[in-house]
Amino acid sequence: MLSGSSITRKKMKPSRMFWHTSGREQELENCLMVLMKYTKMAYGSSDGADKKKKVAIIGVSSLILVAMVVAVAVGVKSNNSSDSSNSGNAAPASELSTSSKAVKALCAPTDYKETCVKSLEPAAGNTTDPKELIKIAFDITMKTIKEAIANSTTLKDLAKDPRGKVALDNCQELMEHAIDDLKESFEKLGTFEMSKLQTFVEDLKTWISGSLTYQQTCLDGFQNTTGEAGQKMKEFLKISWELTSNGLAMVDEFSKVIGSFNFQGTSRRLMESDEAPSWLDASKRKLLAATPATIKPDVVVAKDGTGKYKTINEALKDVPVKSAKQFVIYIKAGIYKEKVDVPKNLTNVVMIGDGPSKTRITGDISYVMGVTTTWQTATFSAVGAGFMAKDIGFENTAGPEGHQAVALRVQADKSVFYNCHMDGYQDTLYTHAHRQFFRDCTVSGTIDFVFGNALAIFQNCKMVVKKPMDNQKCIVTAQGRLEEREPTAIVFQNCSITAEPALLAVKDINKSYLARPWKEYSRFILMQSQIDGFIQPEGFLPWMGTFAINTCWYAEFGNRGPSAVTTHRVTWPGIKKLTAETAVDFTPAKFFLGDSWIPATGVPYEPGMMNV
CATH class of the missing domain: 2.160.20.10 (Single-stranded right-handed beta-helix, Pectin lyase-like)
Structure with a gap:
């Protein structure tokens, strides 16, 4: 095993919640009800307090996946033209659209906040249907990453030794795995159930982590190679790495939010020894x-x-x-x-x-x-x-x-x-x-x-x-x-x-x-x-x-x-x-x-x- 190349990463800062500690429940409720107007999602009949909490969870979970998938898609595409900056002045809150406010809220706990916001806001546009946004973003992600890896002829020309060329071939397969893990996260949304909230979050963390691992394994393959291919690949993956990392931060923050409120019905339900998962014949x-x-x-x-x-x-x-x-x-x-x-x-x-x-x-x-x-x-x-x-x-x-x-x-x-x-x-x-x-x-x-x-x-x-x-x-x-x-x-x-x-x-x-x-x-x-x-x-x-x-x-x-x-x-x-x-x-x-x-x-x- 080799140490490999790695992307320069920010040190993770202390958790930055979507709201202030003082009066956080009311602020969360107000913020999430705004997000619900954006997502146009409904949950069904329930008493008032439970309904607000359940609707809030569904809204945030949907937006997390929108942010994650859109971020990767737009980030990879925009990286072809310019590097993203993590500095800049945020627009006044009064000038932000409803969708922009949602993006700002989602990007708050990330380590690459500016990259997150600049990627997501243009993609949000006037679209308000989260499922349509996810579909569009996912299609762009698949197409853009696959084309970028497939069109790596230039990088292959930069690889001066056989191992470098093999590393580039590995990257193609590894990035397919990275896409698959994001796809798993996308598909998980369609099976979301309130009673399985913790499983939902744990799955997302596992798969997003897998996507990060595959990207790093791609870079590790260039250790002890000659030529510029490794450095170029590192530059190519910089933005996609940052945005995948941001997705993990969003899910991590979401899990902390739910844990702090201890919603009824969201606690872990341990399986009895004689109960089998659905896939087990x-x-x-x-x-x-x-x-x-x-x-x-x-x-x-x-x-x-x-x-x-x-x-x-x-x-x-x-x-x-x-x-x-x-x-x-x-x-x-x-x-x-x-x-x-x-x-x-x-x-x-x-x-x-x-x-x-x-x-x-x-x-x-x-x-x-x-x-x-x-x-x-x-x-x-x-x-x-x-x-x-x-x-x-x-x-x-x-x-x-x-x-x-x-x-x-x-x-x-x-x-x-x-x-x-x-x-x-x-x-x-x-x-x-x-x-x-x-x-x-x-x-x-x-x-x-x-x-x-x-x-x-x-x-x-x-x-x-x-x-x-x-x-x-x-x-x-x-x-x-x-x-x-x-x-x-x-x-x-x-x-x-x-x-x-x-x-x-x-x-x-x-x-x-x-x-x-x-x-x-x-x-x-x-x-x-x-x-x-x-x-x-x-x-x-x-x-x-x-x-x-x-x-x-x-x-x-x-x-x-x-x-x-x-x-x-x-x-x-x-x-x-x-x-x-x-x-x-x-x-x-x-x-x-x-x-x-x-x-x-x-x-x-x-x-x-x-x-x-």
Whole structure:
């Protein structure tokens, strides 16, 4: 994993509410009733107080999405002609139209306020129908971004080496993913229900964060390339980054507003253990609790020819596109030497093997080959939402000399991995984006071998640190949160961090650490876990100089083992203290509403703090 290029970002300022603290409820109500005139939305009959609150929520949620989608569309388009300035004088309030006032209110909590306002006001025009605005904005977004990336011939001419050209190709796919995450946010509006308000907000935060992650991954690909293509791409993405960040700020502020008012009916409704999400086929519930003898797969893959196919890639051709039902692929014991990609349009794919040491998917692509990026080195990539895997081993055999060499990359939202092994050296497991749950898994590696910017929780997992090359240090995690408002983190709960015998013999030469901050707001929580004695007392290692030691968010709670003693830990401002009450915030039920999607899979699961 490389540090990569990044866009210069503003430090997040303290929250700026839409209204003053004094009399905020009345000001909110007045402001939102004005916005409702603009959006022309209605809610239905209710008593007066409840009706005003419910109408207010719907109005704000609609405008948030209008702002977010329009901002990205207009920002990308306007960036072709001029850079946006974040300075200037606001027009007097009396001169603003109703729609302009709505835009001003929405832009208030953002870090790039002037960019936000200047982008949104021209797009608003005289249109008052929010659905029409969203439709127009979304069409412009898709068209403008796709055309801009497709017409990147000039940038390709500026790339002086093969890796730079590959990075540009990656950017095209990554920006498609960024668009898809904004599209998910757009479509979420159509399913909005008051009783599922928190899920609505959590989904938006996850997907907007994903869009930011994809944009940054595009830039990371230009590390160690020659020519001007990387710098030009950075300039190209500057405005789209700012406006996507603004969208996250709007949603974050919205969630704070709702939380402060505690509207009746908006609190989290935890799912009972026997309730399944709508996408989970009733005939296949508890699938991950089944055995090869009891499952009824849709397709069988076997190297020995006893299945329908001999390769996993052949089996994926049978998977229906964008299916709401699970498609089960049983992969019999064998070593499958193939690069596998479960794309975005193949949803709810379930793969079950004969055991992580028997069913193995292997590859050897590495960064050192010179014609690829870290993102592309993955032996197996899970992108389609709802992906699940059980009893499978994922491996990159490039070895330590291959440097960055990913065994498994996960972008699939609400993905689950149970009793799987991920084996490699540097960058073994790329928890790239979205919500991910790992249970009873083993991950092995040397440097940053669990990394990425997902909302990733590991329960009862084993982290095995291997011996690196001479003069190398070992680091277990390198989380990549880009902005403070992002909901992302890597969380280890009741896991064990241990070393292979070869490393123990040289532990004082090749020193090992728990984490280092890959990106500015890197976040890692280690709780209720076993930490063996080979980990250095300092615990954490800087990335480079003082980068991110003030802004990262690292915390430990309730750990055990020789290296769990925190007396000699680094004393960066980014090292935080957790209590029994605050640690609960990083358990599955609270961190990513795990009760709504994990129990029905049949995976062993603890929603809160564990009894250890």
